[in-house]
Amino acid sequence: MDLLLRAPALSTAEAVDLARRIYGIDATASPLPSERDQNFLLQTRVVDRFVLKIANSAEARALLDAQNCALAHVARRSSLSPRLVPALDGSLLTEVTVGSGARHYVRLLTWIDGEPLATRHPLSPVMLEQLGEKVGELDAALEGFDHPAIHRDFYWDLAGGFALVRDLAPGIQDESLRTLVMRLATAIEARDGERLAHLRRAPAHNDPNDYNVIVAEAIAGILDFGDIVYTYAIADLAISIAYAVLDAPDPVAAATAAVRGYHRLRPVDDDEIGVLFGLVVLRLCMSAAIAAKQQPERPDDPYLAVSQEPIARTLPALAALDRDTVDAALRAARGRTAEETLEARRRVIGPNVSISYQHPLKVVRGWMQHLYDQSGRRYLDAFNNVPHVGHSHPRVVRAAIEQMLVLNTNTRYLHDGLAQFGERLIATLPEPLRVCYFLSSGSEANELALRLARAHTRRRDVIVLDHAYHGNTTTLIDISPHKFNGPGGDGALPWVHVLPQPDTYRGEYKRDDPRAGEKYAEHARHVRSPGAFIAETAPSVGGQIILPDRYLSSVYAIVRGAGGVCIADEVQTAYGRMGTHFYAFEAHGVVPDIVVLGKPIGNGFPLGAVITTREIAASFDNGMEFFSTFGGSTVSCAVGIAVLDVVEQERLQEHARDVGDALLARLRALPDAHPIVGDVRGSGLFIGVELVKNRETLEPATAEANDVKNRLRERGILIGTDGPFDNVLKIRPPMPFTLEDADLLARELDAALS
Numbered sequence: 060m061d062l063l064l065r066a067p068a069l070s071t072a073e074a075v076d077l078a079r080r081i082y083g084i085d086a087t088a089s090p091l092p093s094e095r096d097q098n099f100l101l102q103t104r105v106v107d108r109f110v111l112k113i114a115n116s117a118e119a120r121a122l123l124d125a126q127n128c129a130l131a132h133v134a135r136r137s138s139l140s141p142r143l144v145p146a147l148d149g150s151l152l153t154e155v156t157v158g159s160g161a162r163h164y165v166r167l168l169t170w171i172d173g174e175p176l177a178t179r180h181p182l183s184p185v186m187l188e189q190l191g192e193k194v195g196e197l198d199a200a201l202e203g204f205d206h207p208a209i210h211r212d213f214y215w216d217l218a219g220g221f222a223l224v225r226d227l228a229p230g231i232q233d234e235s236l237r238t239l240v241m242r243l244a245t246a247i248e249a250r251d252g253e254r255l256a257h258l259r260r261a262p263a264h265n266d267p268n269d270y271n272v273i274v275a276e277a278i279a280g281i282l283d284f285g286d287i288v289y290t291y292a293i294a295d296l297a298i299s300i301a302y303a304v305l306d307a308p309d310p311v312a313a314a315t316a317a318v319r320g321y322h323r324l325r326p327v328d329d330d331e332i333g334v335l336f337g338l339v340v341l342r343l344c345m346s347a348a349i350a351a352k353q354q355p356e357r358p359d360d361p362y363l364a365v366s367q368e369p370i371a372r373t374l375p376a377l378a379a380l381d382r383d384t385v386d387a388a389l390r391a392a393r394g395r396t397a398e399e400t401l402e403a404r405r406r407v408i409g410p411n412v413s414i415s416y417q418h419p420l421k422v423v424r425g426w427m428q429h430l431y432d433q434s435g436r437r438y439l440d441a442f443n444n445v446p447h448v449g450h451s452h453p454r455v456v457r458a459a460i461e462q463m464l465v466l467n468t469n470t471r472y473l474h475d476g477l478a479q480f481g482e483r484l485i486a487t488l489p490e491p492l493r494v495c496y497f498l499s500s501g502s503e504a505n506e507l508a509l510r511l512a513r514a515h516t517r518r519r520d521v522i523v524l525d526h527a528y529h530g531n532t533t534t535l536i537d538i539s540p541h542k543f544n545g546p547g548g549d550g551a552l553p554w555v556h557v558l559p560q561p562d563t564y565r566g567e568y569k570r571d572d573p574r575a576g577e578k579y580a581e582h583a584r585h586v587r588s589p590g591a592f593i594a595e596t597a598p599s600v601g602g603q604i605i606l607p608d609r610y611l612s613s614v615y616a617i618v619r620g621a622g623g624v625c626i627a628d629e630v631q632t633a634y635g636r637m638g639t640h641f642y643a644f645e646a647h648g649v650v651p652d653i654v655v656l657g658k659p660i661g662n663g664f665p666l667g668a669v670i671t672t673r674e675i676a677a678s679f680d681n682g683m684e685f686f687s688t689f690g691g692s693t694v695s696c697a698v699g700i701a702v703l704d705v706v707e708q709e710r711l712q713e714h715a716r717d718v719g720d721a722l723l724a725r726l727r728a729l730p731d732a733h734p735i736v737g738d739v740r741g742s743g744l745f746i747g748v749e750l751v752k753n754r755e756t757l758e759p760a761t762a763e764a765n766d767v768k769n770r771l772r773e774r775g776i777l778i779g780t781d782g783p784f785d786n787v788l789k790i791r792p793p794m795p796f797t798l799e800d801a802d803l804l805a806r807e808l809d810a811a812l813s
């Protein structure tokens with residue numbers, strides 16, 4: 060603590076001179092506050108600004124080196140900390156002798172624009188949560204850093220806090236504050252001492268107080284690694300809360316908000332949450348005790364006194380709180396554990412709303428092709444096709460928010476968004492598909508498609524493919540063999556005609572039969588007066604099936620010849636997923652009478668669409684109004700247009716083709732090493748890997764497929780299983796999936812299969 064007496068005392072002119080000599084920077088200098096070093100803001104004539112840091116002459120070189128290494132470590136993982144600027148000779152730390160004869164180390168750092176968080180008191184809940192988040196980001200970025208010099212005895216280290224308070228608190232002038240500080244520290248030690256001894260340790264910044272946290276529009280940086288020490292892993296959280304609660308109208312709410320933000324980036328464990336509030340109070344007690352020693356040494360230094368009055372006002376309020384209640388509130392701020400979430404869900408959600416994986420995954424955020432769980436673990440999402448352009452794609456999110464802020468109404472008012480979305484969609488489709496209807500889901504869209512077909516043909520009978528799934532409404536369950544022939548199903552109704560799934564791996568006609576497509580199609584001739592034929596252009600629930608050549612053209616010819624219309628359920632396959640074409644039907648040389656879109660077109664926003672011909676739309680216009688409250692709403696159109704923009708501008712179809720080709724090539728090597736891999740099929744980023752116990756009998760390896768899926772989940776990769784025997788590994792990632800992701804998936808799948 061003698062450091063204070065040896066703080067540098069350079070003149071502004073000396074700082075200007077150092078900047079020029081050592082860094083070649085021509086700047087004016089103005090002093091910035093510091094406890095024991097000296098800092099100057101350097102402003103060049105261009106807009107560049109820097110911080111010149113002159114270290115205390117008693118500061119060990121090793122510690123300055125540790126600070127520099129920590130800054131560099133953090134800079135590689137986060138933009139929260141300033142960056143080091145090298146001297147003209149390339150060094151990051153330069154020893155100088157100043158006019159007084161004292162020797163000091165100097166460093167130059169980039170300037171972070173903004174003002175101290177202290178100027179924003181009282182902090183709003185949003186700001187408090189962000190503070191927690193940013194401190195969590197900093198600690199997460201510091202993870203893995205180490206340096207011998209940070210394993211040190213340091214008076215600001217919480218781990219030595221009780222001894223420090225015992226030593227220095229008797230010097231606190233104000234009697235009631237002195238008594239309170241000593242009583243609080245003793246009580247915290249008695250209550251938490253045992254747990255603190257075993258607490259997780261890590262490198263900590265150790266001083267994210269609200270003068271070191273810089274805010275512009277949002278929190279932009281955390282400064283000053285001078286107090287860095289290897290200590291409790293939650294030290295930074297405790298310290299940031301300690302300053303955030305000063306004079307806070309509701310300290311518990313403030314602490315809770317900070318914990319919520321921090322926990323998202325760096326999970327707080329049970330022991331840590333149990334001692335957190337004690338550490339918050341201990342930090343304030345330490346500050347009061349240290350000030351009692353420092354202030355008489357430098358009575359005119361406002362920096363040393365800045366927190367003392369608020370501490371004296373706030374400590375009594377904190378002392379009056381019931382610790383059990385506070386701890387419970389902080390614990391709750393972390394959210395429920397995955398197990399608690401599961402229990403809560405089971406209590407209130409229908410039991411057949413299923414959950415993936417043996418160990419259900421609790422995800423808290425998504426970004427592009429990745430999902431993140433509560434602990435911050437990242438998962439490569441190779442399964443979800445709904446976030447087509449990427450989880451939380453900022454362009455789509457912004458479109459939704461901006462439109463939501465202004466207006467969200469329905470199709471009964473004029474608004475340009477509706478027609479624009481329609482025009483954009485139609486531009487992606489061939490003639491004569493020229494009329495759009497918008498809905499809120501794939502199911503609603505398939506329902507409408509059936510109504511259109513029935514209105515146009517005045518017939519009820521529907522032809523479907525075996526194992527198909529088209530949606531969750533009563534009628535769609537009736538036309539979904541996957542449901543009506545599955546558990547709980549009642550079998551086919553007389554007006555539903557099921558054709559065999561054209562599966563050239565497992566079905567009647569195989570890939571080596573050049574006429575397999577026509578032969579499968581022939582089954583449609585048995586239906587006498589079909590109203591509609593509906594099929595996914597690449598059946599997904601059916602097992603990631605690629606239809607054989609000439610299948611669709613032959614079926615369409617037969618159905619149309621018998622007076623029916625053809626519906627393409629492109630809910631899973633649209634918008635470039637198949638790589639070769641924007642819609643899967645284009646690869647088959649057909650044009651459906653009705654196209655149904657869902658999942659990807661809203662990127663997670665509930666959106667469905669039906670596009671049909673003018674003739675069919677005219678038949679449907681029979682006097683009965685068609686209205687969907689949310690379909691075609693102002694916001695959904697804004698989202699729909701944004702998704703199309705991204706698909707086109709990011710060239711996601713071409714991307715899916717390139718990455719899909721590479722992934723398929725990697726996966727097609729698997730059967731050589733793994734007899735269990737019976738078939739690898741797909742197009743673009745729509746891929747299936749079928750597992751069999753025997754390549755002759757094709758006995759499905761259902762349990763094994765399930766096992767592989769769960770092993771991959773443990774390895775941080777998400778896929779699914781599907782098909783009539785649930786033995787097909789289903790790979791259908793968000794479209795930003797990269798070549799590196801494809802490599803990782805192939806490698807991990809290989810390992811899981813081994």
Ligand SMILES: Cc1ncc(COP(=O)(O)O)c(C=O)c1O
Pocket residue numbers: 500501502503505528529530531595599628630631657658
């Ligand atoms: C091919 C297909 N059609 C329709 C639907 C129904 O869509 P939604 O769940 O949005 O109602 C689904 C959903 O899984 C689907 O896969």
